[in-house]
């Protein structure tokens with residue numbers, strides 16, 4: 001399994017990967033320059049992921065403006081977190097905004113409200 005990382009960095013990574021994918025597709029089009037319609041098809045297919053990645057970059061800009069900046073208790077660096085549960089950009093320390101989840105093992109279910117409530121309930125039952 002892949003190590004979990006900070007969400008904003010992860011989305012940015014996907015956007016970058018899309019730009020590369022688009023460039024590779026457009027590059028492949030060069031091999032078909034004898035067949036103009038096929039080369040055009042590759043160019044158009046290559047432009048789509050690049051445009052999508054621009055949309056994603058724009059979207060990241062908006063959400064990171066709203067994201068809450070917290071100081072990581074582990075490395076002291078500042079990191080922007082998304083959702084209830086996220087990871088430090090620098091040391092991958094799990095961070096949470098929900099005091100009830102502090103010190104627990106994190107998983108992605110905690111970002112979904114009704115599942116998070118269920119986890120909290122289970123934690124309370126364990127403590128009783």
Ligand SMILES: [Zn+2]
Pocket residue numbers: 072073074075076077088089090091092093
């Ligand atoms: Zn950290």
